[in-house]
Amino acid sequence: MLSGASRHTLRVSQTHLIVRISAAFGLSLAAMLWHGPWSLICLTLGVAALGTAVGAHRQPWKRFVLVFIWQVALILTLYLLRYGPQSLPEGLRVAYRLILLVLPGVLLMRSTHHGDMARLLVRVLPARMGFVLSTCVFFFPTLWGVTVQTYESQVLRGARILPRELINPVNMGTLVRVICLPAIVTSLALAKDIALAAHCRWYGLHPDRTVWPGPNPSNTTGEPRA
Amino acid sequence: MFGFTLQESLFLGFCSLLILSTKLLLRLNLKVPGHSMFFLILFLLLAALCVRKPWSATMAAIMAGLLGMFTGSGKLGPLGIVSYMLPALVIDFCMPFLARHRKSLAAFACVGFLAAGARAPVSLFSEWMIGMDLQVLFLSTAIKTGSGMVFGALGALPVPALLTKLEARGLLSTTNPDNSGAAS
Numbered sequence: 001m002l003s004g005a006s007r008h009t010l011r012v013s014q015t016h017l018i019v020r021i022s023a024a025f026g027l028s029l030a031a032m033l034w035h036g037p038w039s040l041i042c043l044t045l046g047v048a049a050l051g052t053a054v055g056a057h058r059q060p061w062k063r064f065v066l067v068f069i070w071q072v073a074l075i076l077t078l079y080l081l082r083y084g085p086q087s088l089p090e091g092l093r094v095a096y097r098l099i100l101l102v103l104p105g106v107l108l109m110r111s112t113h114h115g116d117m118a119r120l121l122v123r124v125l126p127a128r129m130g131f132v133l134s135t136c137v138f139f140f141p142t143l144w145g146v147t148v149q150t151y152e153s154q155v156l157r158g159a160r161i162l163p164r165e166l167i168n169p170v171n172m173g174t175l176v177r178v179i180c181l182p183a184i185v186t187s188l189a190l191a192k193d194i195a196l197a198a199h200c201r202w203y204g205l206h207p208d209r210t211v212w213p214g215p216n217p218s219n220t221t222g223e224p225r226a
Numbered sequence: 227m228f229g230f231t232l233q234e235s236l237f238l239g240f241c242s243l244l245i246l247s248t249k250l251l252l253r254l255n256l257k258v259p260g261h262s263m264f265f266l267i268l269f270l271l272l273a274a275l276c277v278r279k280p281w282s283a284t285m286a287a288i289m290a291g292l293l294g295m296f297t298g299s300g301k302l303g304p305l306g307i308v309s310y311m312l313p314a315l316v317i318d319f320c321m322p323f324l325a326r327h328r329k330s331l332a333a334f335a336c337v338g339f340l341a342a343g344a345r346a347p348v349s350l351f352s353e354w355m356i357g358m359d360l361q362v363l364f365l366s367t368a369i370k371t372g373s374g375m376v377f378g379a380l381g382a383l384p385v386p387a388l389l390t391k392l393e394a395r396g397l398l399s400t401t402n403p404d405n406s407g408a409a410s
Contacts, residue, residue: 035357091362094362097356
């Protein structure tokens with residue numbers, strides 16, 4: 001479920017990824033801080049260049065376009081109600097600038113393989129946080145599979161938790177009782193099992209990274225190495 | 227890791243992934259603004275009350291922000307981490323209050339309401355920086371945050387009942403550092 005971006009992305013080197021992140025961050029920052037007369041044109045060209053570089057044409061954009069339409073409609077409606085029709089160009093300008101603020105991040109995140117981003121993050125993050133995050137991502141399909149099975153079983157039992165029934169807030173209580181509680185119980189049990197397995201392999205014996213049983217074949221005791 | 231055992235860290239990681247996946251799932255099916263606050267507040271409160279250590283909710287929120295960044299599910303990028311962290315900080319500050327009122331639905335609803343409202347500065351800051359008119363800015367933030375606060379309060383309501391059920395099954399004692407997995 002969380003790896004949807006990978007179907008439409010190509011793997012890139014860490015250097016490319018750092019350049020992309022810097023470009024997206026710079027464009028977002030410029031959309032916030034640069035209000036000069038040529039700013040919108042330059043930013044549009046910059047975002048278009050970033051989109052071309054990351055292969056934006058391969059992405060399924062329908063969902064994000066819907067989000068942007070909602071934002072633009074809200075801002076235009078508020079400008080119209082507060083200042084009348086003569087303020088619509090100003091409203092459009094602000095809405096467009098908001099899109100330019102968000103779009104570089106969306107382009108970057110949707111077009112980057114999560115494995116590439118994870119490797120970059122693990123380099124920056126402390127070793128143990130990297131281990132916890134990657135372990136959680138690795139084992140999450142197990143937890144999600146149990147949750148989906150529980151959901152299907154509860155729907156067959158007649159629980160009112162289908163998407164169209166969840167629009168009624170009363171049914172959200174049922175969803176929490178029959179889906180969230182088992183999900184929390186499963187995640188507690190899974191976390192305990194994984195921690196026990198890691199503990200048995202001397203995880204945490206040294207403050208930095210350890211491997212088990214160790215890269216040296218003569219190390220028959222399996223003593224962890226930093 | 228930051229005073230949490232490995233088991234606690236993994237549980238917080240799973241909570242953060244549940245936050246992200248429920249958010250993605252609801253974004254596909256519901257078109258109600260602010261609805262994602264329901265599960266965000268629910269899982270942040272559960273993370274804080276199951277682990278029972280300072281900054282548990284903030285840790286889960288940071289993990290959710292980081293995982294959101296590298297799974298491509300967030301649309302705000304690095305600002306997404308801040309938008310998860312602010313509600314979590316409110317929850318962590320309110321933990322002594324919630325610990326004294328474990329059975330009070332009103333107390334949980336209040337904390338959920340306040341925590342969901344803590345996201346407003348992110349929206350205010352980003353829209354103010356792009357030059358939006360102040361009156362429109364406040365109206366826009368009020369609409370976005372208002373519905374989120376209602377969903378946040380609703381998301382906090384089931385937490386006391388869930389905690390009671392988890393305690394009755396003896397599951398919360400497993401997060402005690404004395405009998406959990408490896409120290410991390």
